[in-house]
Amino acid sequence: MPIRTVMKANEAAAWAAKLAKPKVIAAFPITPSTLVPEKISEFVANGELDAEFIKVESEHSAISACVGASAAGVRTFTATASQGLALMHEVLFIAAGMRLPIVIAVGNRSLSAPINIWNDWQDSISERDTGWLQFYAENNQEALDLILIAFKVAEDERVLLPAMVGFDAFILTHTVEPVEIPDQEVVDEFLGEYEPKHAYLDPARPITQGTLAFPAHYMEARYTVWEANENAKKVIDEAFTEFEKKFGRKYQKVEEYRTDDADIIFVTMGSLAGTVKEYVDHLREKGLKVGAAKLTVYRPFPTEEVRELAKKAKVLALLEKNVTFSVGGALFQDFSRALVNLDERPKIVDFILGLGGRDVTFKNLDEALAIAQKALNGEEFDEVNWVGLRKEIL
């Protein structure tokens, strides 16, 4: 029987790792995800998880050790955030290029300077071009579930890519919520043993991994990472379906909420989706035709689902906790690309908000709504808007 309990997202991530039974974990503490390696240490110390836990001296070595272990052919896991993820940057490309299905739990946190330990998505968003799959959790249950799903998709032979699962710093990492811990046997059925045919370091059948490629081969190698990302779209859908069958919880790459007759749809990710759904309810009570959508999967980018979503709205209002300088948010680019060649498309308004842990309030959302309404009414509007800026301290 699944156990219903309460826990923080960090604990949920550690539980997910335990259930996935990785053989090697390598991790280094960083706020807000420190509890993940702590909890895993406990599991290992108590014999509840039979794994090698390498207490590395940095995140760079954490991911490097994961690459080594994964290249040797075993399931591997790590957790980090912010500066730690940034320190891994170089090796993230390598893990994807070598097609190693490592999973990282990311407690989404801002990047320095100024140093700030609170939530936004700049850390993982900045890694969007590494080739890694990216999932974002709305709550602690999703943090647990999506890590299991991430392993399933990452290890699929049609994919073989590493994956990261983001959950918001403090809002989720440190907040206790009800979580259902699935049965080990069902997780075992869902995930199966990891038996790689492409990455192993076995003296009985020696192979060379991580080679140099001249111009004659490099592009093709990169293309396979592209192709694997494309394949992942279908594989993710299959994994979501199977997950729902086994565990009863439904996931979609783009989850819609009250969008059917909406003029304006707010689009966001992570825990902010919860706030936005409530905000939508609040607006609906006032008779406004507003909906919400949440990206559970950010890489591969769910282009088809976004195009479907676009058909339903006159305005897409993107709520983003990240910045791509001089452009707006990353989603703004992604949505623009997805919709640019459609004959009919909604207006896209971008909102940058909640950076460095600033609360996103209904008042902030009212501000966004007012601008989105301008766009809806054919008035002039700014494409990129910083919401909740304290102009008085600039």
Add this chain to the structure above:
Amino acid sequence: MAVRKPPITTREYWAPGHAACAGCGCATALKLATKAFSEAMEEKYGDPNAFAIAQATGCMEVVSAVFPYTAWKVPWVHVAFENAAAAASGVEAAWKKLGRKGKILAIGGDGGTADIGLQALSGMLERRHNVVYLMYDNEAYMNTGIQRSSSTPYGAWTTTSPPGKYSIGEDKPKKWVALIAAAHQVPYVATASIGNPFDFVRKMKKAAKVDGPAFVQVHCTCPTGWKSPLEKGVEIARLAIETGVWPLFEIENGDFFNIKIQPPGGGAKVTREGGRIVAIEFKKPIEEYLKLQGRFKHLFKRPEAIDEMREQIKAMWKVLGVDVTLPKPEE
């Protein structure tokens, strides 16, 4: 007819067909190292192939693993420049969990070990992974075109330590990574040289057989970066030993008081106290080593720089507990 057993296995792991420069001393080092490893694995586990390699970016990586070819007949992985030790940690942990017998060999150049990879090396040693780390020390970043590293010796020309009106070439003494490694109190640390291949093989075997981490720093010539004659690699490396430039020693369990110094040969007069070498009077001047290499050519117009080098070499030996006398060449 009696057939003599070859002094080392004829099995090849670093196969002919790699693309190192003609006369590359580092290629020789890797060839010997893998053979030694295989012998050790055979003796320890009954399986000569019971090892895998994790290698750093550098000359020896780019010349051996160019897709779709490979020079490696052993499981091999390259991750990046600075993380061979961390990657090897991961491989070792995975092998442990897979219940696989054998040992991991991590390989890095002096740049990938003494500079950018020093932290990962320290972490790997401190955590006691069952890995032998082999630092092939050609005393510069050769792969990127001969830039100085912290292991470049004093006075050497490199493209980033050019001699000039205000420069004698590299102006810092060499960093001795083997001593840093030994400070981790790991089971085995040694220096070696392709100028004494039997000693190198013996040390690699010993390193491979200990339980826990080991570190071997092998001095190997690079005719391209040292501007030295292709055919004189081993001779130059041996001269480094015989003139005092390159000390050969072993330190077990971080016990600096029981450091084992090998006699250098070349006519050097060795004084022992209780079995331990305490003084060496070298007979060959360091100039004999220097003069075969274009990278030191400019020093011959700056004899004070060579004297400074002598002082630094003495100081380095002092750390090893040995008083050395270094002769000047006869005029």
